[in-house]
Amino acid sequence: VTPSPPRARRSWLGGVVLVGVLGFVAFMTTILVTITIWPGEATLTAPLFCDDDMPDAFVVVDRYRIEPGETSYDFSLYCMGPRGQTREIGLVRPSIVLTVAHGVVIALLAVAVMIPLRRARRRSPTVDAAATAEP
Amino acid sequence: LAPGVTGPPRVRIELGSRTVRWWAPGAGRWAGAVAVGCGAVALGAGCIGTTERDDFNAIIRERGGGLTSDLPLDAVAAVADELDVDDFEIRSLSVSPLDTTVVLDVRDPAVPAHLDRFVVRRGSVDDIEPIRLSADDDLDAQTFPVSGLALDETEAMVDAALADFDEGGYVSSLRADRQGDETAIVLALESPRATATATFTAGGELVAVTRT
Numbered sequence: 001v002t003p004s005p006p007r008a009r010r011s012w013l014g015g016v017v018l019v020g021v022l023g024f025v026a027f028m029t030t031i032l033v034t035i036t037i038w039p040g041e042a043t044l045t046a047p048l049f050c051d052d053d054m055p056d057a058f059v060v061v062d063r064y065r066i067e068p069g070e071t072s073y074d075f076s077l078y079c080m081g082p083r084g085q086t087r088e089i090g091l092v093r094p095s096i097v098l099t100v101a102h103g104v105v106i107a108l109l110a111v112a113v114m115i116p117l118r119r120a121r122r123r124s125p126t127v128d129a130a131a132t133a134e135p
Numbered sequence: 136l137a138p139g140v141t142g143p144p145r146v147r148i149e150l151g152s153r154t155v156r157w158w159a160p161g162a163g164r165w166a167g168a169v170a171v172g173c174g175a176v177a178l179g180a181g182c183i184g185t186t187e188r189d190d191f192n193a194i195i196r197e198r199g200g201g202l203t204s205d206l207p208l209d210a211v212a213a214v215a216d217e218l219d220v221d222d223f224e225i226r227s228l229s230v231s232p233l234d235t236t237v238v239l240d241v242r243d244p245a246v247p248a249h250l251d252r253f254v255v256r257r258g259s260v261d262d263i264e265p266i267r268l269s270a271d272d273d274l275d276a277q278t279f280p281v282s283g284l285a286l287d288e289t290e291a292m293v294d295a296a297l298a299d300f301d302e303g304g305y306v307s308s309l310r311a312d313r314q315g316d317e318t319a320i321v322l323a324l325e326s327p328r329a330t331a332t333a334t335f336t337a338g339g340e341l342v343a344v345t346r347t
Contacts, residue, residue, distance in 0.1 A: 040184010084198030
């Protein structure tokens, strides 16, 4: 067995760490957005979970008064058809899909920010060299 | 606001008896407005894009109640699967579309003297309980094969029942059982101003819509 070159191993480890960080950030974003601020975001995943005969999606909120001054909220995605027939999807599967989607959006945003920064960094030594070369 | 302090209002944050920080002197009115705004957003957040359960149920009723053939047929298939038979006898079948629950009183194919209550939720058997029988119960007369019910005609039955009822009416439940010598399917109808029952034969033909 040939041991992996140190550089390849480092880049492999770096990739795993990057994916882990991206996954964590996407997961936290999903908790913050989908559960805390905008639970209705789960309706965006309806085309994946709702059949053609139940195309209308709702995120239904149930409020439970556990104790005086303490309220619990349950969110669940439902699909509904024209006769009012419903199917409960829940929030776990939509949240998994949204976590992946958030991860993709965050990765694209990071790439969109990093590419101009790298270009600017590459250009700057050339500009400096040209400036020092002038008499 | 600190008592006895003149000038523009200030916001003071305290932990216990100790003052941590005076914040935004001279800009208290803006700070107050921002605090109220943030509070309103925080209270409103968490509900964006959601539907309250009562509103959701109202939408179901507006669309006719949500009773389709899938609900009883899936329940019958789930019980048949549980009993490992193709057909079985029941004493009654009740469908509550709002909470997608079907309850069947089933005669045990292995022990015909036993009757069990199967509760099916969302297409899977959720609970099975034995039913106590009295000395007057005659299961041979009270039970009938579930395959004899035209459950695949549920949508047509709902349409026929609502056509003979008030505008804005909906079906709140379905029940099938023996009425005399005949098996009947009865739909419970409700509207804001009336209730009624629509009685059908086991084959799905409308017998009568009766206001209650």
